[in-house]
Amino acid sequence: xxxxxxxxxxxxxxxxxxxxxxxxxxxxxxxxxxxxxxxxxxxxxxxxxxxxxxxxxxxxxxxxxxxxxxxxxxxxxxxxxxxxxxxxxxxxxxxxxxxxxxxxxxxxxxxxxxxxxxxxxxxxxxxxxxxxxxxxxxxxxxxxxxxxxxxxxxxxxxxxxxxxxxxxxxxxxxxxxxxxxxxxxxxxxxxxxxxxxxxxxxxxxxxxxxxxxxxxxxxxxxxxxxxxxxxxxxxxxxxxxxxxxxxxxxxxxxxxxxxxxxxxxxxxxxxxxxxxxxxxx
Amino acid sequence: xxxxxxxxxxxxxxxxxxxxxxxxxxxxxxxxxxxxxxxxxxxxxxxxxxxxxxxxxxxxxxxxxxxxxxxxxxxxxxxxxxxxxxxxxxxxxxxxxxxxxxxxxxxxxxxxxxxxxxxxxxxxxxxxxxxxxxxxxxxxxxxxxxxxxxxxxxxxxxxxxxxxxxxxxxxxxxxxxxxxxxxxxxxxxxxxxxxxxxxxxxxxxxxxxxxxxxxxxxxxxxxxxxxxxxxxxxxxxxxxxxxxxxxxxxxxxxxxxxxxxxxxxxxxxxxxxxxxxxxxxxxxxxxxxxxxx
Amino acid sequence: xxxxxxxxxxxxxxxxxxxxxxxxxxxxxxxxxxxxxxxxxxxxxxxxxxxxxxxxxxxxxxxxxxxxxxxxxxxxxxxxxxxxxxxxxxxxxxxxxxxxxxxxxxxxxxxxxxxxxxxxxxxxxxxxxxxxxxxxxxxxxxxxxxxxxxxxxxxxxxxxxxxxxxxxxxxxxxxxxxxxxxxxxxxxxxxxxxxxxxxxxxxxxxxxxxxxxxxxxxxxxxxxxxxxxxxxxxxxxxxxxxxxxxxxxxxxxxxxxxxxxxxxxxxxxxxxxxxxxxxxxxxxxxxxxxxxxxxxxxxxxxxxxxxxxxxxxxxxxxxxxxxxxxxxxxxxxxxxxxxxxxxxxxxx
Numbered sequence: 001x002x003x004x005x006x007x008x009x010x011x012x013x014x015x016x017x018x019x020x021x022x023x024x025x026x027x028x029x030x031x032x033x034x035x036x037x038x039x040x041x042x043x044x045x046x047x048x049x050x051x052x053x054x055x056x057x058x059x060x061x062x063x064x065x066x067x068x069x070x071x072x073x074x075x076x077x078x079x080x081x082x083x084x085x086x087x088x089x090x091x092x093x094x095x096x097x098x099x100x101x102x103x104x105x106x107x108x109x110x111x112x113x114x115x116x117x118x119x120x121x122x123x124x125x126x127x128x129x130x131x132x133x134x135x136x137x138x139x140x141x142x143x144x145x146x147x148x149x150x151x152x153x154x155x156x157x158x159x160x161x162x163x164x165x166x167x168x169x170x171x172x173x174x175x176x177x178x179x180x181x182x183x184x185x186x187x188x189x190x191x192x193x194x195x196x197x198x199x200x201x202x203x204x205x206x207x208x209x210x211x212x213x214x215x216x217x218x219x220x221x222x223x224x225x226x227x228x229x230x231x232x233x234x235x236x237x238x239x240x241x242x243x244x245x246x247x248x249x250x251x252x253x254x255x256x257x258x259x260x261x262x263x264x265x266x267x268x269x270x271x272x273x274x275x276x277x278x279x280x281x
Numbered sequence: 282x283x284x285x286x287x288x289x290x291x292x293x294x295x296x297x298x299x300x301x302x303x304x305x306x307x308x309x310x311x312x313x314x315x316x317x318x319x320x321x322x323x324x325x326x327x328x329x330x331x332x333x334x335x336x337x338x339x340x341x342x343x344x345x346x347x348x349x350x351x352x353x354x355x356x357x358x359x360x361x362x363x364x365x366x367x368x369x370x371x372x373x374x375x376x377x378x379x380x381x382x383x384x385x386x387x388x389x390x391x392x393x394x395x396x397x398x399x400x401x402x403x404x405x406x407x408x409x410x411x412x413x414x415x416x417x418x419x420x421x422x423x424x425x426x427x428x429x430x431x432x433x434x435x436x437x438x439x440x441x442x443x444x445x446x447x448x449x450x451x452x453x454x455x456x457x458x459x460x461x462x463x464x465x466x467x468x469x470x471x472x473x474x475x476x477x478x479x480x481x482x483x484x485x486x487x488x489x490x491x492x493x494x495x496x497x498x499x500x501x502x503x504x505x506x507x508x509x510x511x512x513x514x515x516x517x518x519x520x521x522x523x524x525x526x527x528x529x530x531x532x533x534x535x536x537x538x539x540x541x542x543x544x545x546x547x548x549x550x551x552x553x554x555x556x557x558x559x560x561x562x563x564x565x566x567x568x569x570x571x572x573x574x
Numbered sequence: 575x576x577x578x579x580x581x582x583x584x585x586x587x588x589x590x591x592x593x594x595x596x597x598x599x600x601x602x603x604x605x606x607x608x609x610x611x612x613x614x615x616x617x618x619x620x621x622x623x624x625x626x627x628x629x630x631x632x633x634x635x636x637x638x639x640x641x642x643x644x645x646x647x648x649x650x651x652x653x654x655x656x657x658x659x660x661x662x663x664x665x666x667x668x669x670x671x672x673x674x675x676x677x678x679x680x681x682x683x684x685x686x687x688x689x690x691x692x693x694x695x696x697x698x699x700x701x702x703x704x705x706x707x708x709x710x711x712x713x714x715x716x717x718x719x720x721x722x723x724x725x726x727x728x729x730x731x732x733x734x735x736x737x738x739x740x741x742x743x744x745x746x747x748x749x750x751x752x753x754x755x756x757x758x759x760x761x762x763x764x765x766x767x768x769x770x771x772x773x774x775x776x777x778x779x780x781x782x783x784x785x786x787x788x789x790x791x792x793x794x795x796x797x798x799x800x801x802x803x804x805x806x807x808x809x810x811x812x813x814x815x816x817x818x819x820x821x822x823x824x825x826x827x828x829x830x831x832x833x834x835x836x837x838x839x840x841x842x843x844x845x846x847x848x849x850x851x852x853x854x855x856x857x858x859x860x861x862x863x864x865x866x867x868x869x870x871x872x873x874x875x876x877x878x879x880x881x882x883x884x885x886x887x888x889x890x891x892x893x894x895x896x897x898x899x900x901x902x903x904x905x906x907x908x909x910x911x912x913x914x915x916x917x918x919x920x921x922x
Contacts (some may be wrong), residue, residue, distance in 0.1 A: 015379050022373045023390045026450060029405040030394070032416065036408065047419035098301040103284055107291035113298050120309050121561070128554075130537035130546050131312035131319065154308035159301065171285040172659035175626050176720075180673035181647030184288040190672070194663040213398035215512035220538065231398045235516050247414060254404050261396035269389060273455060 030258070036251035037061070044247045056248065064252040069237040071225035073253050079148075079222075080212055080229040081260070086149035087211030088204050091158045096196070099162035100188050104174065120156045133220050143227045148218060152211065158203055165199050166192065202275030205268050209261040230257040316554070319547035331544070338548035347524060348532070348549070355528040358442060359506035366446035366502055367495075370453030375483065377454075378461040388458060395451035399444075400512030406444035407517045430518065434525030437518045441526050444517060445510045453498050460494030461487065504560055507553075529553055576637040576650065576727035576760055577602050578623065583632035585618050585784075593619055594784045595632065600762065605754055607763045609771035610781035611807065617732055619781070620764045624653050624730050636728060647673075652721035653730040657737060658713045660705040660720075666692075667701040670719045691722040694753070711742045718753065729754065731763040735770065747773060768808050772796070780804045802916035805841045811872060811884045813841040813910070816857075820879060823855030829906060834919045837911040844872070846908035847885035855901035859883055864891040875900060 036044055039054030064073045102114055132151050141147030177187040218232040228236060234253050238245050265272050320338050322331035342348045373391060377384040409417045410430060418428040430436040464487060472482045511530055514520060520527035520535055527535065533553065537546030578600040585593035593615045600606050608616045621627040623634055625646035634641050641649050660669050667688055674684045692698045695715040705713055714734065721729055735743045751774055754761045765771055771778045772792045780787045780795065788800035799805035805813045818830055818837055833840065859875035871891040875883045885902065911919045
């Protein structure tokens, strides 16, 4: 409803004011966390804490990264990275292959496979968490990267997305490739994959964030601090009982924990928005 | 929709499907099947054997006041999260849509909290409302309000609701803005020529045209509140005080892992499964409807 | 290059048969156009020759070899698709080279053959572009180029010009014909456009509802359509059809007597109708409206019995007043007679 209808001076300023207010409110918790990560513990435990950055930025982040509380945060960052990449790349890889098979082949049992895979769309991992844990334990996957990654790959969202995309690829391209002599895998690698580039990238952004932000599953499957991911590890940094938490280090860790996905969203905004809209279609 | 061209053979497609099918069978169907199976048994305290109880676990659950309470908690929690994450988002989207220039900038400034993990959001809000060091708790104290979500169930609920809604505003904003920008300008200009003022236009033209987006977000946000807010609750309240913030998903975790009551936890999983099924049907209904637009 | 043979070729989808047995022998280097309305099965037939559809029954031969079970790439054919089917992420060069690369030809040979084709099609300066950076006509040429570099025995065209505007279509039509002549390749060309069929074909196949209604040289088909369907489909404006009883002019009895026995309908091409004095007329009507096209004029007539007729006269429509009664006749030799089933009755 912009455009020619509404652009009088006062209205415009009020609109900006409203939006800036919204941005400020939304950003406030993060601003506060950032401040807390730059001041000393005494400054925090004597409220009210300051609202402008302090001078302990380097110390706090160094403490967090190299010593942390239970385990260096650098280690947790690495674990999170492996998990997020594993989930994103793993899911994309198996989804591309299975979507290709489902869309471009006719073979007996195709519908059975189709439903087998797409039933998973209905059930988030949180619902089947206990038995999934038992399965992972039986495979000896506790405290391991495969244990962190595989159960979260078992969902068909990406497969569904690629299937939808493949269906929009004109039939004639596959026919032309056949006339050109391309066998199925050659067509897949030479034609279909390059054409899916944007979709793959958009999905990667979404899945990376999804994987990075996992909480419940890593909480269950990793009992050794060495294998903690950063998002679940923060909670482990709070002391049991009445001891005062090491807030500057915890807040520095929180900032570090949100940095990678936030950067991904900021720098790949177009892909992110596209991925989000497409994966919800 | 089907492809006209297809490749022949069955071995290759089966090989292509194998990885996904393997992962799905092992980490989806096996656990889901186990959940259904376990829900019919009560294991003995040492976990050595289990006694078949049929639907006994379900019967017990539905009579269990704690479980019923958690149903109510979940309903309140989900409604509040949906409301609080959607209304401000719509308001911001309407404002951003009014701008000719700069709506992209505001979008950039508003969308990134979506990337913050619910668990991290929980920590941020916990920090602000911490009874000992929290800034906001302290200012509330100055105003004479003694904030203590550790003891006060209502305050605890309020805090997890706000913390869960916060990052979600970004998400809803994005979809609302896209929905608003998809409304043809000509329709709104026609209404303006007809003499409708801004709010009149909003309620009579824009909001109805936005209803597919709104409905979609309604469903998606309920699903989010149900399943993806575990991190927030676990970091802020741990389900307390006195189970005041124990949602259904949180209870599956609490009973299954903390309480080690596997039969009951499995039965709860099955009930959740039914709930998800219903939500999915609603969602598909919506998609179907949208196709006919 | 190669001959192509179809023997009683049939296609069924599920239980419905859509191609009811087509027989066709195509000579080496011949240009065959398959023409028909949409849904007549012409594309399906072409795709069976290409190997993109399985042959339900009958036999397809290329050269002297039965190819029913042969993969498209091994049939020694090349195909130009209606929407060109260019690979959107590849340059023009790569689009044309793709088939040769798969076949494992040496790099130098690929470059040589692609450049030769590009030269022939005036695409040399576009080799590095992507398809979306090209105009419709250029894309069309790339699609042709991709076919040419394969040096196939048979060219298959599936409505290759239908996405172009009218002017380009005429130009590309001429280019395709010239190219086919130059390369001497056997060509099988599918279209719904009868002008393309008339201008391109050595012989054309008119298809309707899964059957070949007539196979023959364009002018032969035009002059002696085998069925009422062909008569109505080929020629624009279409042939006028009348029942013998509709002929009621002064000269009608003589004409009726000359018609072969069993005539259920007669057909007269618009250009064969002429204005005559009332005593020589076999038909009459009044001019409803006229379309002056410069070199010729189309006159649409309404008959008292209710039908409309179209006649075509050279020059401009001077002296024809609206709604004035007109008297018409046609030379007996130009009048086609059809039986009850719509088949032409061949004058003996």
